[in-house]
Structures are given as structure tokens and as C-alpha cells.
Amino acid sequence: MDPVLVIQSLISGVMMGMVYALLGVGFSLTWGVMHVIHISHAVFGLLGAYFAYTLLTLYGVDPVVSAMVSTPLLFIVACAVYQVLIRPLTKAREMVVASMILTFGLAIILENLLVLVWKADPRLLTPSYASESWIIGPFYLQYPHLIGFALSLVGISSLYVFLKKTTTGMAVRAAWQNQEAARLYGVNLFRISMITFALAVSTAGAGGISLALLYSFEPHSHNLWLIYLFLVVIVGGVGNVIGTALAGLIIGVITGLSMAFLPYQWVNLITFGLLMVFLIFRPHGLFGEVG
Template sequence: MSNIIQVLILGLALGGVFSLMGAGLSLVFGVMRIVNLAHPSLIIAGAYIAYWPFKLWGVDPLVMLPVATVIMAAIGVLLYKLVFEREAKSAKYSEMTVLLTFAVAMIVEGALGGMFTNTQRVTSPSYATEAIFIGDIFIPTGQLYAGIISIAIISALALFLKYSRFGNAIRATTQNRDAAQLLGVNVNLVGVVSFAIGIGLAGAAGVLVSFVFAFFPAKHWEWIAILMSLVVLGGMGSILGTVLAAFMLSVVAAFVGAYIGATWSTMTFFLALFIILLVRPQGLFGEKPELA
């Protein structure tokens, strides 16, 4: 029994981190209809923002969390203005963003690889190697902190979206862009800010990832499939759905890893993506796609 609880706890902690990794991707798709394949590569960029100060000066990665969030949000604004804004009125915008973000992912990977090589890195503050013991059950503090901070950030985002004036404009734009415009919402501004928040979240996720997983520039290819499975299961554009999907799949993956084999753990996400697209392509909270 304690073994099951142990696996459940590890799955939930991992789910917290994946929630944050997927939340930005979901927000950007929900508001902008941008399928951001570059999201995980930007998470890795965020991880490097935490890594180097830790490596060079021993700066705690958590101290770098707001810094990485702001830097990546600023990069988000730049990226949006340079790459996406001019195509925003294209009838095939979503399809084009797949190609554009694929290119961005390649560029980010190439740039990070060129600067930092493809050596595996990890930040190792003391808490990343410690654990809390409750009887027979241990909770790795690194994963615990990352999970708690992720949920705190997502909760703050949810409160912002629900109760602030601009947050309501973002929600409205997600649900009906034309209607939002007709009520006085500057949807272009909402788009830029949402994209910046999304990439800022990638930066924050990167900092947490830096002490939970080993990372290197090409790692994003593995993560994009994982994140897409979360976003698709949750329902494209639904942040709540993405968070629930992250917890569900992470727990399943933890059990698969514990009882079937660690190599099959990641396969859980890929298999889930395949099954969801076949059985319920709209996911848990998404709109049913039109067939016509």
C-alpha cells in the first residue's frame, strides 16, 4: 500500500511541473491559435537562465525564477512581433504557426547548442538532492518544491484570468475573438500580452525543470510530445484541462514506470496522445471539432 502511495506522490509532484510546462502552451493556443512547437525549447532556454548563475556564482535557481520569467516574457514579445504578428490575419494562421514555431524551435535549439553544447546539465541546489520522509514514504524536496511552486503560479494565473479586467479580456478573446473586439477589447494587445505570459511561464517552468530533470538543447523534442498530449487531453486552449491532464497522465506514467518499467513511462504520454486523438479529439474541456 505504501508503495502505491509513494508512486502516487511522485506522479503528483511531476504533474505539478508538467502543469506549468503545459499551461503556457495552452494559453498561447487558446488566445492566439498558435500551436507553439517551440514552447519546450523556450523552457530549456529558461533552464539555462537558472543554470549559469547557479554554476558560476551558486545563485539558487528559485531566485532566478522571476528573472527568467521576465526575460522570457520579453523574448516572447520580440518573437511575436518578429514572427507572428504579420501573419495574424492569414486564413491559415494556425497551420502556418506550426511551421513557424517548428523553425523557431530549430533556431533556439541551434543557438543553445552553439552556446552551451549538448552536454546534459542540471542545477543541484541542496533541496534537489534531499527528501522528506513520512514513515516509509519519501518525497523528493526538489520535485515537491517544483510542484508546489508550479501550482502556486498556475493559481495566480487563474485568479488573474478570472478576476482582473485584463484577465477577463484574455478569457473573452479565447472564447470569441470577434465578440471581444466588438465590446472594445484590443485583441492585438491581448494577443501580445498573452504570448508574453505564455513564454514567461515557459521561463518559469524552465527554472523548475533545471533541478528536476537533466536538460540539454535537443531535449525539447521529447517534451513537445509530452506537452502536446497534456494540451490535447485537456482540450486545446483549456488551462484547467491541461492541469488536470498533467496530473492524470503523470500519475499514470509514474505507475507505468514503477510497475512495468521506467522506459515505458514516457511512452504513456505518447500513447495517450494517440488514443485521445482517435477517441475524443476535443479532449476533456475542448470544443468538438467541426467535421465540415
Template sequence: MVAGLLLGGFYAAVSLGVSLIFGLLDIANIAQPAFVILGSYAAYVMNRSFGLDAILTGLLFTPVFYVLGAVVYRLYYESFERRGEESLRGLVFFFGVLFIIEVSLSLKYGVDYRLVEAAYIGKSIDLGGVGIAFRLLVPCLVGLAMTLALHLFLSRTFYGRAVMAVSQDRLALRLMGADPVRIKTIAFGVGIAAASLAGALLITIAPVVPSTDRDYIGRMFAITVLGGMGSIAGTLVAAVILGVAESLMSTFFGPSWSLAVSFGILLVALAVRPAGLLGR
């Protein structure tokens, strides 16, 4: 149960990028988990070569990932969105990006499991008889901080409010004096920057191979839709629900059930509340 709650905070961190890019911008960026894994490998390389802390690396790499995201969006925009061909071809584009990242990582680092080292990994604190592993606690706290930061960005800044509006009425946004393409570029960059940190959290929790993205793609989209498209608070709630449900299931029935749980909950929730838990 406690492990599930902690897992939820981490799942929220992983899903924020999808929540922003898919939930608010309406861009089916299925390559998001690959960017997360890319973040994991960045953390791995910096940890191995310079002994840098994984999460600190994730934070330091956010500007790099932001620029990467902005470039990918511009490419997508010029090639597809501007011509109104975003739906199917856009999906193929992001599928391509996913494979390029995954295959590149496999070629460079092989398919062995990679992990990072830090003083706190392996330690735990005891809270009223329940042992809490730092390996899970730290990613959860960072995930909560990321969720809060993104929530404040969206609700308190002019750029953030424009991001929330951009998929609703592009022309109206221009009439407010904002350039929709610029707004989307910023939002996409922020979403990919979040993947840098999420990747660092991922490799702190467990070892990673290039194909780990496949374990997360379903979960990320399930959490986003369950929470309600574009709702950051909803993403957190859905992530915690999924984290708890998965860890209970794996305790009682074994870990192979965990993905079935994601989609089982998603189906039931959508039948009852089609807009998602906190969707507008």
C-alpha cells in the same frame, strides 16, 4: 504513485504555456518546449556564475521572457497572422524558432548534461513511510502556484477574460473596447514567461541538454488537448493523470514506455470525450 503526483504538478507548470498559447490563442507555438529549455539554461548560467537559486532565477527572468514572447508574437503577427497565412507558415516559423534556440544553446554550451545545485536537492522528507524528495516536491508546489496564478489571471482580470475571448470572436472583442492584437501579445508574453519558471523547475528535477525539448513537446501538447483546449484546471488534471500513469508504467515496465503512455491516454480520452476532460 506519490512520485507521479509530484511529477504531475511539474508537468502542469511545463504545459501552462501551451495551454495558454495553443489552447486559448489558437497559435500552434511548437517552440514552447525550446523556451522551457532556454529557461533551464538561464537558471544554469545564473546558478553557475552567481550561485543564484534556480527557481529564484526562473522567477527573476519572467519579465525578460515576457518581453521575448511579446517580440516573437509581434514578429509572427506582422509576418503571417496579419496576412491570414498563419496556419502552415506559422507552424514553419515556430519550427524555425525551436531550432534556432536549440542550436544556439548547443553551440554555446555544448551537448553535455547541465545541472544546478541547491541545498534542498538530494534531501527528502519522510511522510508516513514514503520518502518525498525535495527535488520533486518543490517543483510540484511551484507548479501548483503557477497554475493557480494563471487561473486567477484568466478568471479575475479584464485582460484575462479578454484572452479567453480573443480566439472566439475578434470583432466582438473590439466591440468591447479591447485591441485583439494587444491582448494576444500580452497572453503570448505570459505564456513564454511561464516557460522561464518551468525551465528552472525542469533543471531542478533532472539535468538538461539542448535537445531535452524533444522529450517534452509531445507531452505538453498531449496534456493540453487531454485537459481540454484552454482549460487551466483541465491542464492540471491531465498533467497529474499523465504523471501518475508514466511513473507507474516506468516502475513496472521501464521508462521507455512513458511517452507511449501519454499518447495512449490521449487517444482513448479523445475517443470518449473529444473536447478533452474539462473542455468547454
């Protein structure tokens, strides 16, 4: 194996992994805190990507600016989705199953709306610096990848600081670790669930924009993204932010290396073989559910 190629694919893997981590961390939180497996999570990522695509092609707006605009917008949209669709589910006997079926339906509706508005053609985010790279010795780092990576790193770090340092963030963690005790000390579960859901969806939007800086996307791309989300969450541990970030990096590196050295058809086979292995031997992930 060529060491330059190994390191080059490690670098790509780390960048890709950080983006998966940002997409996955919200998915993990809604799952852990609310017991909602949000199947349309990745579609909101695509929504972010199309939003950035439209602003870029029509007005030349940089994707980073779009991410800063889409985050509060998606937060508001997600609050409405929570109130109308998710909150009534709390009465359901099996929240997890009910939420999966409902959000699967939502994913199909949203995917078809994407086709209606943007057609089914693959798109690519091509800002002015799309073809530029930062060259260090034999290695090159493409600018769009660097920016997607940086965006994801900032997104995850902000979420982490929010959960650790703010009163509301602490209430989110409390509600996830013991709902009844959280209620006894005044935590309003509906409000906390709405905030969790909205944060998850808005970080998914930023994650979608980051991913769109690395790969082309089309209205059904969210299906593949979703499988990676499951993988990241299962390896990292449900609801565990740091675990999710590390899992994203691990999976990114594995995918990066197998893309460089194996025939394409092996890449997904290896990644999802890994998912099976985890489900059988470490169903709580590498880092556990609590963290």
C-alpha cells in the same frame, strides 16, 4: 504490488504532473486564444532551465530566485518575438499551419544556439539541498522535487487568478471565446495576443526551471517535452487552464506508475498510446474546450 511503492510513485507522479501542467498551460492558451501552435514553447522552457543553471553554477543563485527573474525577462523577450515573428502571421490564410512551420524553425534555431552556448552535454540543477529529502514514514519527498512542484502550483494559480479576476485576463478569455464580439467592445486583439503569448512564454520558462529540478536536460530535450505538452493539452482541452492542470496531474500519475512497475520501453508507449486514444475518442479532451 508493494503499496509503499505505489504511493511513492503516485507522489512522484503528482509532482511531475504539476510541472507538466505549468509547461502546458501557456501552450494551451496560445493555441486556444491566438490559434498559434507554438512549437518552440518548450525551448523557452529550456532557456529558463539554462538561465537558472548558469546563475546557480556561477553565482550560487537559488532556482526559485532565477524563476522570479526569468519570468519578467522572458515576458519582454516574448513581446518582441510576438511583434517581429508572430504578429505578421495574422495576415496568413491558415494561421495554425503557418504558426507551426514558423515556430518549428524558431525551435531549431534556438536549440542550436543552446548547443553553441552550453554544449550538448546533459545538465542537472543541483542546488545545495539537491540530495536532501523530507521523510514521512516510509515515504520520502526530495526537496528539489517539492520545490519544482510548489513553483508550478504557484505559477498555475497566478495565471488562473489573472484570467479570472483582472480586466485584461477577462479580455483574454473573451477574445478566445468570440473574437468579433471582443473587438466590438474595444478589445485590441494585437495587444491581447501579445500579452497571451508573453505570459505563455514566461510561464514556460518557470515550468522549464521546475522540470530541471526533477530531471536532467540537454538542448534537444524540448522535443520530448513538446510531445508531453500536446498530450497535456489534448487531454485537458485547448485553452482550459483547470483542465490543463488536471490533465498534467493525470498524465504525471500514469507516467509515474508505469515508470515504477513497467520496463522503461513501455512508459512512452503507454503515454503516447493514450494520446492516440484521446485523439480518436475525445478530441476535445476530458474537460472540453471551454472553461
